[in-house]
Amino acid sequence: MKKLASLTLGILTAVGAFIDIGDLVTDALVxxxxxxxxxxxxLLAVVGIAVYAEMAGRVAAVTGRPVFDLVRERLGPRIALVDLTASFGLTGLLLVAELAGVALAIELATSVSYLAxxxxxxxxxxxxxxxxPFTGMERTYGVLGLAMLVFVWAAVALGPDWGALLRDAATPNVPAGEPVPTYVFYAIALLGAQMTPYEVFFFSSGAVEHGWTAENFLEMRMNVLVGxxxxxxxxxxxxVVAAVVFHPVGAEAESVAMTALPVSVALGRVGLALAIVGIVAATIGATLETLMSTGYTVAQYFGWPWGKFEKRDRASRFNLLLIVVLLAAAGVALTTIDPIRLTIFAVFLGAATLPFTYLPVLVVANDVRAMGEHRNGRLANSIGTFYLVLLTVVSLAAIPLLAITTAG
Amino acid sequence: MPAITDDPLHVSLRLLDRRVVDVDGEPVGRVDDLAFEQDADDAPRLVSILMGPEALGARLGGVLGRVVAGAGRLRPDAAGPPEVAVTDLEEVDTEVRLAAHRDDLPFPRSEAWVRDHVIGRIPGAERSSSGGKEPGGEAGVRQPPGTGRGGEVGRGPADGGARRLRASDLLGTPVVERSGRRLGRLRDLRLRADGDVHRIDGLVTGRGVVAERLGYAYGEVVGPALLVALMRRAERRTSHIDWEDLVELTADRIVVRDGAAARPGEGAT
Known part of the structure; x- marks a missing residue:
């Protein structure tokens, strides 16, 4: 149990990012x-985010500086301000969606409108x-998020033709009758959602909140490798469950209810109940992650004291910002804005900002003076470079593609 | 031991935008600008680091910069941005460490204001209890000399004859040779130790300065291979100019002697 507890930062970061409301719906949709x-x-996203999270975690452990600290330091005040505006705005939009997402999941269980x-x-x-406290928050939602494993159980229980699924996965092609730009749009939206910058903001800031140093590399890496x-x-x-239940009949899935439906088909009420617990926990985790990340980025850009480990009156501006952002997000969520469309749009645009966030991490991870013997090895650099190039291409392609496909 | 050990020291890489921490390593701000003083014909010497939105606004420039700077001047007793003399710095390495404890600093004031008027009034906001120290309480007594608000420090020798400059006044200014040839905007300043002080020794211009900013130009950042190669190319587009070749310095432009711009590998450091 203690081992599990020490892995919850990685689990919360990853579950909050891979299973937030946008992913829940986008995964079922695709x-x-x-x-x-x-x-x-x-698969591409898991490898990429793991490599950059490890790098950011290592830099944070060695230098005590989380990602947005590096962005300001290496990109200068102007470019960093553009990055801050974009990252803050997009993470804020996602926060709106997550708040609505938690409410939607509760609506699923209670049939009372999510707005209430x-x-x-x-x-x-x-x-x-x-x-x-940070660790309590992390543990509760990291562990409750494990209820999402019910989707894996459901996939097994549905007894699909694994051979055919594997063939599809191994030899991807655009299904007949589907426009190619839309397929590429969803590919970028998924990549953007799964490599979203707030993961590294949160993970590296969390590493600092944990007080990790070079002695905690093993723990940090286990968090990355498990999470x-x-x-x-x-x-x-x-x-998989959406593909098995919906794809053959050509049904569309574009709501939280549709995401959870295959689980109840496979496992009945118990499964559905677990799925709802998992979805509520994961979206609350994502809410916390996005909310904290908006505070982290701003505080780190300006050099404010920040963090949950700080006494409140030590990081008063940071805490005030969190309150204001949370209230503003709740206000926007109450306007009945469609959280699903909002989040797909936000993660897609978020993909365009990725190079700005990951470049400073890659640079500082290679800084002899800052990192000494803990700087990147050849493996981290090769994979890091590959993803930087990939994300730059994605970033350049994102905006024209949005215009062509009008967001799916 | 002097806080600044680098010689030469490039301010964009080593000082500007670095995190500022107190003696315990707690963040107190960022190096948002630098103040220099120039006496008579000597090159300007670094006197202090400036922090806070007012200083940052000058770096950002434009309308946005004025808005940010304006936010920094909301304080009723504003007398310039918070400032710490270089002599009160403990260490300048991958971050800038002050010799003082954060509770003894009269800034950041917005932190204290928000604490006293907003956050401290919400139930559950525990007061700090670090050794019974009241934040800021003893600032007047224990404040180390020279760490006061802007205007009180960094004024240098009391003779008053020194000309005061900020890094933001210089950076971004177009640099031209006397003949009219444009060398691009000023992107970085090179400082050299001169006795106890650091003086501006050179100017760096050109578009390749990204290599300096990221740390590739001086061999501190050694990978990955793709970025090293790109930055090596970028470096060729920077020009280094010795301070002695400076002819005229105004708010709009910096005029230097013809042929003053040396590319890396052409003899200049």
Whole structure:
């Protein structure tokens, strides 16, 4: 249990990022529409985010500086401000979606409109941020998020033709009759959702909050190696159950209810109940992760004291910012804005900002003076370079593609 | 031991935008700008680091910069941005460490204001209890000399004859040769130790300065191979100019002697 507890930062980071409301719906949507023909994106994302999270975690452990600190330091005040505006804006939009997502999941269980739940969820999140220490927060939602494993159970129980699924996954192609730009759009949206910058903001800031140093590399790496593959596994499980239940009949899945439906088909009420617990926990985790990340980025850009380990009156601006952002997000969520469309749009645009976030991490991880003997080895550099180039291409392609496909 | 050990020291890489921490390593701000003083014909010497939105606004420039700077001037008793004299720095390495404890600093004031008026009033906001120290309480007594608010420090020798410059006044200014040839905007300043102080020794211009900023130009960042190669190319587009070749310095432009711009590998450091 103690071992599990020490892995919860990675699990919360990954579950909150791979299984947030946007992914929940997007995974089901692409599973229903494309079968497993987009599964490769999730594998690509898991490797990429794991490599960069490890790098960011290592830099944070050695230098005590989380990602946005490095962005400001290496990119200068202007470019960093552009990156800050983009990252803060997008993470804020995702926060709106997550708040609505928690409420939608509760609606699923209670049949009471999600709009009624948003104020309650907001109060709950405030209490969590205000009263619960970082590790407690991390443990509760990291562990509860494991209820999402019910999707893996459902995939097995559905007894699909694994051979055919594997063939689809291994030889991806655009299904007949589907426009290619839309397929590419969803590929980028998935990549953007699964490699979203707030993961490294949160993970590296969490590493600093934990007080990790070079002596905690093993723990940090275990967090990365367990957390992100687990997140990827859950994402794939959602794609699989949607592919099995919806793809053959050509049904579309574009709601939380549709995401959970295959589980109840496979496992009945118990499965559905577990799925709802998992979805509520994962979206609350994602809410905390996005909310904290908006605070981390701003505080680190300006050099404010930040963090949950700081006494409140030591990091007063940081805490005030969290409160203001949370209230603003709740206000926007109450306008009945469609959280699903909002989040697909946000993660897609988020993909365009990725190089700006990952470049400084890669650079500082190679800084002899800052990192000494702990700087990147050849493996981290090769994979890091590959992803930097890939993300730059994605970034350049993102905006024109949005215009062509009008967001799917 | 002097805090600054690098010689030469490139301010964009080593000082500007670095995190500023107190003696315990707790963050207190970032190096948002630098103040220099120039007496008579000597090259300007670094006197202090500036922090806070007012200083940052000057770095950002434009309308946005004015808005940010304006936010920094909301304090009723504003007398320039928070400032710490270089002599009160403990260490300048991968971050800038002050010799003082954060509770003894009169800034950041917005942190204290938000604490006293907003956060401290919400139930559950525990007061700090670090050794019974009241934050800021003893600032007047224990404040080390020279760490006061802007205007009080860094004024240098009391003779008052020194000309005061900020890094933001210089950086971004177009550099031209006397003949009119444009050398691009000023992107970095090179400082050299001169006795106890650091003086501006050279100017760096050109588009390749990204290599300096990221740390590739001086061999501190050694990978990955693709970026090293790209940055080596970028470096060729920077020009280094010795301070002695400076002819005229105004708010709009910096004029230097013809042929003053040396590319790396052409003799200049």
């Amino acid at each position: 599973g229903a529409r494309y079968g497993l023909n987009l599964a490769w994106v999730t 739940w948003i104020p309650l969820v907001t109060v709950l999140v405030f209490v969590l941020v205000w009263r619960v 992100f593959p687990l997140g990827g596994l859950l994402a794939l499980a959602i794609q």
